[in-house]
Amino acid sequence: MKKLINQVDRVVRESLEGEALAFPHLVKLNEDPLFLYRADAPRPKVALISGGGSGHEPLHGGYVGRGMLDAACPGEVFTSPVPDQMVEAGKKVHGGKGILFIVKNYTGDVMNFEMAQELLEAEGIPVKSVLVADDVAVENSLYTAGRRGVGGTVFVERIAGAAAEKGADLEEVARIAEKVSQGSRSMGMALSSCTVPAKGSPTFELGDDEMEIGIGIHGEPGRERMKLKSADEITEMLARPVMEDLGLRRGEKVIAMVNGMGGTPLMELFIVYRKLHQILEAEGIAIARSLVGNYITSLEMQGASITLLRADEELLQLWDEPVHTPALRWGV
Amino acid sequence: MKKLINQVDRVVRESLEGEALAFPHLVKLNEDPLFLYRADAPRPKVALISGGGSGHEPLHGGYVGRGMLDAACPGEVFTSPVPDQMVEAGKKVHGGKGILFIVKNYTGDVMNFEMAQELLEAEGIPVKSVLVADDVAVENSLYTAGRRGVGGTVFVERIAGAAAEKGADLEEVARIAEKVSQGSRSMGMALSSCTVPAKGSPTFELGDDEMEIGIGIHGEPGRERMKLKSADEITEMLARPVMEDLGLRRGEKVIAMVNGMGGTPLMELFIVYRKLHQILEAEGIAIARSLVGNYITSLEMQGASITLLRADEELLQLWDEPVHTPALRWGV
Numbered sequence: 001m002k003k004l005i006n007q008v009d010r011v012v013r014e015s016l017e018g019e020a021l022a023f024p025h026l027v028k029l030n031e032d033p034l035f036l037y038r039a040d041a042p043r044p045k046v047a048l049i050s051g052g053g054s055g056h057e058p059l060h061g062g063y064v065g066r067g068m069l070d071a072a073c074p075g076e077v078f079t080s081p082v083p084d085q086m087v088e089a090g091k092k093v094h095g096g097k098g099i100l101f102i103v104k105n106y107t108g109d110v111m112n113f114e115m116a117q118e119l120l121e122a123e124g125i126p127v128k129s130v131l132v133a134d135d136v137a138v139e140n141s142l143y144t145a146g147r148r149g150v151g152g153t154v155f156v157e158r159i160a161g162a163a164a165e166k167g168a169d170l171e172e173v174a175r176i177a178e179k180v181s182q183g184s185r186s187m188g189m190a191l192s193s194c195t196v197p198a199k200g201s202p203t204f205e206l207g208d209d210e211m212e213i214g215i216g217i218h219g220e221p222g223r224e225r226m227k228l229k230s231a232d233e234i235t236e237m238l239a240r241p242v243m244e245d246l247g248l249r250r251g252e253k254v255i256a257m258v259n260g261m262g263g264t265p266l267m268e269l270f271i272v273y274r275k276l277h278q279i280l281e282a283e284g285i286a287i288a289r290s291l292v293g294n295y296i297t298s299l300e301m302q303g304a305s306i307t308l309l310r311a312d313e314e315l316l317q318l319w320d321e322p323v324h325t326p327a328l329r330w331g332v
Numbered sequence: 333m334k335k336l337i338n339q340v341d342r343v344v345r346e347s348l349e350g351e352a353l354a355f356p357h358l359v360k361l362n363e364d365p366l367f368l369y370r371a372d373a374p375r376p377k378v379a380l381i382s383g384g385g386s387g388h389e390p391l392h393g394g395y396v397g398r399g400m401l402d403a404a405c406p407g408e409v410f411t412s413p414v415p416d417q418m419v420e421a422g423k424k425v426h427g428g429k430g431i432l433f434i435v436k437n438y439t440g441d442v443m444n445f446e447m448a449q450e451l452l453e454a455e456g457i458p459v460k461s462v463l464v465a466d467d468v469a470v471e472n473s474l475y476t477a478g479r480r481g482v483g484g485t486v487f488v489e490r491i492a493g494a495a496a497e498k499g500a501d502l503e504e505v506a507r508i509a510e511k512v513s514q515g516s517r518s519m520g521m522a523l524s525s526c527t528v529p530a531k532g533s534p535t536f537e538l539g540d541d542e543m544e545i546g547i548g549i550h551g552e553p554g555r556e557r558m559k560l561k562s563a564d565e566i567t568e569m570l571a572r573p574v575m576e577d578l579g580l581r582r583g584e585k586v587i588a589m590v591n592g593m594g595g596t597p598l599m600e601l602f603i604v605y606r607k608l609h610q611i612l613e614a615e616g617i618a619i620a621r622s623l624v625g626n627y628i629t630s631l632e633m634q635g636a637s638i639t640l641l642r643a644d645e646e647l648l649q650l651w652d653e654p655v656h657t658p659a660l661r662w663g664v
Contacts, residue, residue: 002523002543004563004600004636011599014563018602021609022590022624057598191334211334231336231346258354263595265631266389267343268336270350277353292354294626299597300634304336329661 001200003300008197012054012074019061023326026065030092033085036061037071042095046164046173047071049089050102050157052109053078055196056217059153059296062327068161069102069325070095077196077299078218080108086116090125098126098170100177102156104149105133128170130177132156134184134307136245137214137222148216151259151307152184154295158328162321176318180309185242188305189222189234190215190261194298213237217261217298217305231268235275238306243283246310250284255319257290257307262297264304269293272304289319295327333532335632340529344386344406351393355658358397365414367421368393369403374427378496378505379403381421382434382489384441385410387528388549391485391628394659400493401434401657402427409528409631410550412440418448422457430458430502432509434488436481437465460502462509464488466516466639468577469546469554480548483591483639484516486627490660494653508650512641517574520637521554521566522547522593526630545569549593549630549637563600567607570638575615578642582616587651589622589639594629596636601625604636621651627659 005011016036020029027036035051050060051073060072071089075081090099099120103113110131117127133144134152141148160177168176190212193202203219206212211234214222229237248254258273260266273292280287288311296305309315322331337343348368352361359368367383382392383405392404403421407413422431431452435445442463449459465476466484473480492509500508522544525534535551538544543566546554561569580586590605592598605624612619620643628637641647654663 002540002560002634004523004566004596004604006562006564006603011603014606015599015602018604018606018609018624022602022605022622054599055597057602062598191336208334228334230338232338234336262597263632263634264336265387265594265629266394266626267347267387267631270347270354270389271338271343272336272350273354274346274350277350290354292350294598297597299599300595302334302595302632 001195003197005197011197012076016061016074019326026326030088033088035071035073035085035089036064037089037093038064042093044095044097045167046097046170047093047095047099048102048157048161048164049073049086049093049099051081051086052104053080055299056296058327063157063325065325067165067321067323068157068328077198080106080112083112083115083119086113087119090116090120094125100160100170100173101127101129102153102177103129103131104153105131105146106143106149107145108143126170128174130156130174130181132181134186135216136185136241137187141216142220143218150188150217151186151257151296151305152181154257155184155255155309156180158323159315159318162318166321180315183310184307185246186305186307187238187242188215188303189213189238190301190303192263192302193219194301215303217296219298219301231271232275235272236279239276239279242306242308246308248285248310253286253288253311255289255309255311256287257295258292259296259305259307260294261301261303262294263300263302266293269304276306288316333527335529337529343529344408348393348406351658358658362420362424365417365420367403367405367417368396369421369425370396374425376427376429377499378429378502379425379427379431380434380489380493380496381405381418381425381431383413383418384436385412387631388628390659395489395657397657399497399653399655400489400660409530412438412444415444415447415451418445419451422448422452426457432492432502432505433459433461434485434509435461435463436485437463437478438475438481439477440475458502460506462488462506462513464513466518467548468517468573469519473548474552475550482520482549483518483589483628483637484513486589487516487587487641488512490655491647491650494650498653512647515642516639517578518637518639519570519574520547520635521545521570522633522635524595524634525551526633547635549628551630551633563603564607567604568611571608571611574638574640578640580617580642585618585620585643587621587641587643588619589627590624591628591637591639592626593633593635594626595632595634598625601636608638620648
């Protein structure tokens with residue numbers, strides 16, 4: 001295993017320490033239990049909390065800041081965080097207007113966020129949850145009942161975060177989050193595996209000329225293992241199921257993300273984006289906004305995923321609101 | 333070779349097409365000769381042009397936009413651009429106040445930018461050049477007489493770009509660029525090689541437990557091949573030579589970059605940043621601003637580099653000026 005790490009059991013903690021040192025004006029680290037939270041004091045706004053296994057950076061810690069998350073609760077690599085983290089994060093960032101949990105659909109995450117919700121509610125703090133289950137590749141998976149939550153999470157965190165920042169109440173922020181979650185679909189592929197530090201060997205093996213279509217963000221099996229194809233063919237194989245599942249029609253607009261799995265050069269992601277743009281354009285669908293880069297990764301895995309969100313004026317206006325986090329930044 | 337590409341000879345062009353499609357409000361693509369330029373019309377400001385071999389994305393195309401470059405001229409992967417690209421880019425973006433070339437110190441780049449400078453000057457356009465040669469690892473290298481130009485380039489493009497955007501004249505922009513170039517030092521390391529598409533096999537081989545310290549951004553040999561060490565030890569091995577060469581003293585400030593080579597998870601870069609922060613703090617040197625991420629890469633190479641820039645109030649104020657490019661964005 002070749003990684004820039006010190007001790008396997010300190011990878012997550014040291015990485016978060018580094019992030020907090022690099023962005024002291026944006027995020028602070030709570031040491032015990034472990035979570036990142038906004039450096040500016042809680043304001044009377046709905047607080048957004050997400051979290052999940054580490055290894056998907058910049059998700060979620062990179063999205064803590066103005067116009068996005070108030071706290072991010074990291075588990076060990078590819079392992080759910082425990083309820084205590086979300087409970088303490090909730091108490092820390094609650095600004096008196098309730099909390100929205102953004103939960104990727106993995107069995108452990110769902111269970112632990114539910115437990116945290118009950119514990120916070122028992123203390124009189126209103127909590128709502130939105131589940132993200134946008135991966136069209138498979139209906140059930142290794143860690144999942146139902147679809148896996150992947151790239152759509154970035155869109156939910158950004159857009160619900162904008163609504164909360166603008167002062168929407170919990171009901172309204174939850175409605176927006178649900179709308180984004182329902183309107184997002186994703187599919188990914190891998191050229192190579194990743195290696196979880198605690199395991200020390202690759203999660204799966206792929207032949208020198210093979211790829212896996214429909215891979216999960218933990219290296220879970222996808223739809224099909226096949227011979228490597230061209231970037232244009234691969235983009236077709238990812239984009240079509242996403243477009244069909246979303247039921248996109250001529251004249252509609254989307255927010256599109258071409259996401260790298262961690263080990264893929266930006267150059268290749270732009271080649272995928274180019275084809276995605278061509279496919280959508282030919283169908284009369286406009287990309288109104290886009291992200292191209294590493295936004296939800298699987299350690300050093302090589303590969304890419306495509307996420308599309310059906311966009312209307314409400315979502316686009318929220319998208320354009322200022323955001324200021326370690327990993328996403330625009331506006332004043 | 334496992335890459336998300338279509339044809340080897342179309343990698344650079346299709347990638348640039350994708351970038352222009354993804355950021356139409358920021359960059360436009362000139363097809364022949366190939367270069368990216370600012371989407372907003374030339375204004376009466378000093379125009380900044382850089383370029384070099386592709387494969388280092390987001391450098392340089394990702395830095396075209398407000399407060400940074402006016403044009404970026406890409407060669408094939410790890411191959412210099414030709415003079416015609418810089419000449420035509422120069423004519424396109426010249427706003428009547430002259431042009432500054434930002435040139436990484438590689439023999440081919442230096443020669444081709446010099447030729448372009450002569451050709452533009454022959455047409456009556458004033459051109460100055462700044463050379464970036466910040467890599468302390470080796471004095472001469474495979475493609476270089478003198479030190480290689482690496483991470484300091486990002487700092488030169490950003491800070492000279494801010495000065496130009498504020499209306500400084502060519503003399504002044506060149507002075508600032510030179511100051512940043514002189515005040516920057518870098519060193520990098522690799523855990524793995526990269527594969528140039530046209531070659532199809534890894535540039536070099538590293539054993540399963542080996543790393544290369546002092547690597548160049550094209551996989552050129554560095555100072556030493558050795559057994560893999562901990563992230564903290566590696567950070568020491570990169571940071572100390574940089575600090576010593578720069579002659580940093582207690583009480584000074586730096587702008588610091590922990591850069592990924594393309595295939596390294598952000599999580600690991602934060603672990604390196606954490607240690608860099610500790611090393612500098614112990615020496616009484618403050619990190620005034622920082623970047624952590626993929627800013628100057630070597631395709632899918634795994635590894636990292638550290639760049640430090642001696643910072644004073646003049647440079648920090650320029651650093652904080654608004655920048656709006658595909659890869660760097662802050663301010664209004």
